[in-house]
Amino acid sequence: MMLRAISSRCRPRLCRSAMTQVLSEPMVWNQAPALSTTLPNGVRVVTKEGFGELASVGVFLDAGVRDETKDTVGATHLLEQLTLTGTTKRPASALESEIEGMGATLSTSFGREQSSLTMSCFGKDVQQSVGILADLVTAPAVGNLDKQMAGILRGLEEGSESARAVIDDRLHTCAFRDYSLGFSTIGPYDGVEALKPAHVGSYVQQNWTADKTVICATGGVKHADMVAKVTEAFGGMKACSTPAKATTKPYFCGAELLYRNDEMGPTAYIGVGWESVPWRSPDAVTFMVMASIIGSYKKNAGLVPGNISGNRVVNAVANKMQVGCANEFEAFAHFYKDTGMFGFYVECDEVAVEHAVGELMFGMNLLSFSVTEEEVARGQRELKNALCSATNSTESACANLGKEILAYGRSIPLAEMFLRIEAVDAEDVKRVAWKYLNDNEVAATGLGPLHGMPQYYDLRRATCMHRY
Helix, strand or coil, X not given: CHHHHHHHHHXXXXXXXXXXXXXXXXXXXXXXXXXXXXXXXXXXXXXXXCCCCEEEEEEEECCCHHHCCCCCCCXXXXXXXXXXXXXXCCEHHHHXXXXXXXXXXXXXXXXCCCEEEEEEEEHHHHHHHHHHHHHHHHCECHHHHHHHHHHHHHXXXXXXXXXXXHHHHHHHHHHCCCCHHHCCCCCCCCCHHHXXXXXXXXXXXXXXXXXXXXXXXXXXXXXXXXXXXXXXXXCCCCCCCCCCCCCCCCCCCCCEEEEECCCCCCEEEEEEEEECCCCCCCCHHHHHHHHHHHCEEECCCCCCCHHHCCCHHHHHHHHHHHCCCCCEEXXXXXXXXXXXXXXXXXXEEXXXXXXXXXXXXXXXXXXXXXXXXXXXXXHHHHHHHHHHHCCCCHHHHHHHHHHHHHHHCCCCCHHHHHHHHHCCCHHHHHHHHHHHCCCCCEEEEEEECCCCCCCHHHHHHCCCCCCC
């Protein structure tokens, strides 16, 4: 009788474990598995086959703004601009006509820790695309820097970035001001006009190496054919000859960096962030769910009006003073190799700054004390919907695959990510929020008419609950 009771208690657990393992397999969800091969020189080739005629091929580099030094600040931006000027083998006109002749597109992305160059083309042109990408990575036109510098500097002066990008950039500068993770990704760059081809060439030699390179392909591609093509194009790429310097975890500095300008219009732009966790932390998925719980809001947009939304924070912001206190806001969760940042971005009228920041700080604070299973379930649904919508083309699927390989070292099947999301409950959210958000340092930055911005003392005090 006792053995039967023990067996009945153990059976559901064993069945649930086996079922979880089966459901995490990509084939069960009718998804192609990601196949990976590492070449002798260290270049990794990862493919995910599809059923269309289109294909996307990308070169993803484990290098970005964070790999710059104080002497090479701005080198990543210069490389991004030089990519459009051709290579040492293909002049700009020849490169442009070759890509247009294929009916292909070339896109580049240079971020804080990762850089990528991606081409979308027909399946029959994959080999030619691999050759172009190999040329762009192994033979960048660094020698064109002196000739192109004036145009690049003029572009930095005349270019206009979105307020969201500016706030995000300045928030990193404020939080990680003593480390390269806080270097600007959009400019301006102090001393960039003094950089020479030797500086940019040194950056390329140290960071655009075989051991930091991942080649991803999605769509109409075969893994064996792709490995052969990459071996031919990237087989001569060398690993870094000098050992990587040891890096310390960036110190998160609780501070504020405000750019008050009462003449730039009636809208204030504000960002607030807390230190969070790296990509591979067990709590990273919980932070993703937390960002979905807070959610996003845009006034007079969306299917459900904010003033009747089931999202507690959206409802409070939309109904504040009966007219609302923000034009839009969004919670975010950024992850890096050894740290991260969690917080919110908000746009609001200058007279509603205190109300908007206060409501969002209170919403963040509630994550540590008052989260219901209903809120968690809604956040999980919205997060899963966003993940599914993010890979609706071969180009976006290729970008997502490359990001996962660099961040996790492997591809994360959508089924596995869904299971990890569903494993988060209200107690997990409260545990993680209490550990990382409650009574912890915050970094804040703002732009525009900020005469209603709370003092940093009040902002820091709002990170914990006062019950008196």
